[in-house]
Amino acid sequence: MDNTLLVELSRAQFALTALYHWLFVPLTLGLSFIVAIMETIYVKTNNPEWKKLTKFWMGLFAINFAIGVATGIIMEFEFGTNWSNYSWIVGDIFGAPLAIEGLMAFFMESTFFAVMFFGWNKVSKKAHLLSTWLVAIGSNLSALWILIANGWMQHPVGMEFSVDTARFEMQNFFDVLFNPIGVSKVLHTVSSGYVMGSLFVVGISSWYLLKKRDILFAKRSIIVAASFGLITSIFLITTGDESAHEVAKKQPAKLAAMEGLYDGHKRAGIIAIGQLNTKKEIGDNNEDPFIWKIEVPYALSFLGYRDINAFVPGMNDLVYGNKEHGIEPVNEKIEKGKIAIKALRSYKDSKKQNDLQNAKIALKEFRKYEKYFGYGYISDPKKIIPPIGITFYSFHIMVGLGSWFAGLFLLMLYFSMIGKIENKRLLLRASLFSIPLGYIAGEAGWIVAEVGRQPWAIQDMLPVGMATSQLDTTAVIITMSLFTIIFTALLIAEIKIMITQIKLGQEEA
Amino acid sequence: MNLLYKIVNFYIDGFKNMKVGKKLWLIIGTKLFIFFFILKLFFFPNILQTQFTNDKDRANFVIDNITK
Numbered sequence: 001m002d003n004t005l006l007v008e009l010s011r012a013q014f015a016l017t018a019l020y021h022w023l024f025v026p027l028t029l030g031l032s033f034i035v036a037i038m039e040t041i042y043v044k045t046n047n048p049e050w051k052k053l054t055k056f057w058m059g060l061f062a063i064n065f066a067i068g069v070a071t072g073i074i075m076e077f078e079f080g081t082n083w084s085n086y087s088w089i090v091g092d093i094f095g096a097p098l099a100i101e102g103l104m105a106f107f108m109e110s111t112f113f114a115v116m117f118f119g120w121n122k123v124s125k126k127a128h129l130l131s132t133w134l135v136a137i138g139s140n141l142s143a144l145w146i147l148i149a150n151g152w153m154q155h156p157v158g159m160e161f162s163v164d165t166a167r168f169e170m171q172n173f174f175d176v177l178f179n180p181i182g183v184s185k186v187l188h189t190v191s192s193g194y195v196m197g198s199l200f201v202v203g204i205s206s207w208y209l210l211k212k213r214d215i216l217f218a219k220r221s222i223i224v225a226a227s228f229g230l231i232t233s234i235f236l237i238t239t240g241d242e243s244a245h246e247v248a249k250k251q252p253a254k255l256a257a258m259e260g261l262y263d264g265h266k267r268a269g270i271i272a273i274g275q276l277n278t279k280k281e282i283g284d285n286n287e288d289p290f291i292w293k294i295e296v297p298y299a300l301s302f303l304g305y306r307d308i309n310a311f312v313p314g315m316n317d318l319v320y321g322n323k324e325h326g327i328e329p330v331n332e333k334i335e336k337g338k339i340a341i342k343a344l345r346s347y348k349d350s351k352k353q354n355d356l357q358n359a360k361i362a363l364k365e366f367r368k369y370e371k372y373f374g375y376g377y378i379s380d381p382k383k384i385i386p387p388i389g390i391t392f393y394s395f396h397i398m399v400g401l402g403s404w405f406a407g408l409f410l411l412m413l414y415f416s417m418i419g420k421i422e423n424k425r426l427l428l429r430a431s432l433f434s435i436p437l438g439y440i441a442g443e444a445g446w447i448v449a450e451v452g453r454q455p456w457a458i459q460d461m462l463p464v465g466m467a468t469s470q471l472d473t474t475a476v477i478i479t480m481s482l483f484t485i486i487f488t489a490l491l492i493a494e495i496k497i498m499i500t501q502i503k504l505g506q507e508e509a
Numbered sequence: 510m511n512l513l514y515k516i517v518n519f520y521i522d523g524f525k526n527m528k529v530g531k532k533l534w535l536i537i538g539t540k541l542f543i544f545f546f547i548l549k550l551f552f553f554p555n556i557l558q559t560q561f562t563n564d565k566d567r568a569n570f571v572i573d574n575i576t577k
Contacts, residue, residue, distance in 0.1 A: 482552070
């Protein structure tokens with residue numbers, strides 16, 4: 001069996017599922033809060049127009065929620081089938097967060113969601129408003145637990161590897177919960193959902209203004225969503241900065257790939273925009289890394305390490321080592337990793353033969369080199385660097401679009417406040433076309449996070465090649481094809497139902 | 510009992526008065542059926558759960574895999 005093909009197919013399948021799932025999630029996260037804000041205005045003002053407006057957007061929220069719900073469960077199926085080694089090894093860490101997520105989602109969906117949709121005129125205004133806010137908070141808390149689990153894979157903390165159970169066993173729940181990579185990931189990812197929700201409301205409302213219909217409704221919606229979008233965009237940029245700062249400390253290879261940085265240096269600049277030279281390779285100093293670039297001097301040192309004079313390691317430093325800056329070459333890590341793997345094998349064999357003396361020695365050896373464990377599987381030092389092109393371009397697309405969204409919300413809000421928004425047709429068109437851009441930015445962010453941490457399933461501990469199950473590649477191809485068909489059908493259904501509702505407008509919908 | 514009746518009625522009324530909701534529930538139902546009764550049953554066995562009967566064997570299998 002070709003193991004490389006199997007690993008690549010399993011990765012492609014998981015990526016496909018995750019990317020499709022993320023088409024539904026951000027709108028749920030963002031739109032839930034926007035709807036809650038709109039309903040709060042209704043309860044405060046007692047103006048029935050705000051009730052109609054709330055119900056319209058709540059209807060679109062319901063469509064997205066209904067079609068997106070449970071698409072994430074497929075990833076859990078894949079853990080058990082395609083990633084059985086990984087699934088077993090992380091079981092003790094992921095069990096608690098995923099169970100909390102499941103319970104939270106179940107109680108929220110069966111209780112508050114029902115009150116939110118069926119409870120108009122049946123429960124008091126305040127009770128209904130409370131349910132709407134609880135749906136928003138509950139959706140976001142569900143996301144929190146999944147993102148905490150993902151953050152742990154990027155920076156495993158609060159655990160110890162048990163040589164007897166072959167599992168990472170949780171030592172400290174709060175270390176896992178407050179893992180700095182996890183916290184910055186939660187804040188950055190959730191706020192990207194708020195921006196997506198805002199883009200959606202602003203974009204659809206712009207379409208109404210372009211069509212010269214439902215004018216007051218559209219203007220009110222824009223004011224709420226652009227305000228929320230502007231605030232959350234600023235928060236998104238701030239959390240993005242914190243996220244990159246954590247990546248610089250914990251995943252330097254990802255940062256180097258994000259910036260196309262081959263040779264590390266002090267006072268490193270950020271590439272604002274540029275084109276990578278595809279002839280450039282790691283370890284080759286003859287080619288320039290970029291065909292062209294626009295660089296902001298000192299910015300990478302400052303944003304990465306909060307010091308404009310800081311040294312930022314490049315991919316060559318990380319692969320071949322840099323004594324001056326205390327960076328160990330990967331080939332040395334590989335050797336130590338192999339010792340750890342051998343010691344683990346020796347421990348198991350000794351235990352089996354009831355040779356406790358040898359088992360004790362092997363365990364001591366394993367613990368000594370444990371932090372290099374994952375490197376023992378790496379066949380070539382260059383393989384610790386993630387794919388550079390896709391990481392670099394995805395990162396720059398995400399940052400560029402994120403900056404555009406902040407500017408868009410500012411302009412939309414300004415022209416709405418001075419009462420000239422209907423005349424700004426170019427801006428309204430740009431706003432409408434920014435809806436798909438929001439999805440592209442979100443997916444690009446996930447590509448940076450996940451492709452950027454290759455080759456690791458668990459950073460430094462388990463490469464993806466060792467995380468998979470031994471399956472027939474045909475089975476993976478069949479399931480991947482099935483997902484593509486099912487998820488595409490769901491996406492078409494979502495778009496079709498949404499467009500029908502939007503065309504009906506707030507009165508008829 | 511009265512409270513239970515009210516809750517059941519609340520849901521029945523809600524479902525009865527849905528417009529787009531009926532279509533959405535149909536999509537949710539079909540989707541969950543495909544996920545749990547087709548994909549999970551026929552395409553996504555939990556390999557370690559089906560191949561081994563206890564955690565000790567599962568642990569040994571994984572250690573064998575990662576120390577080959």
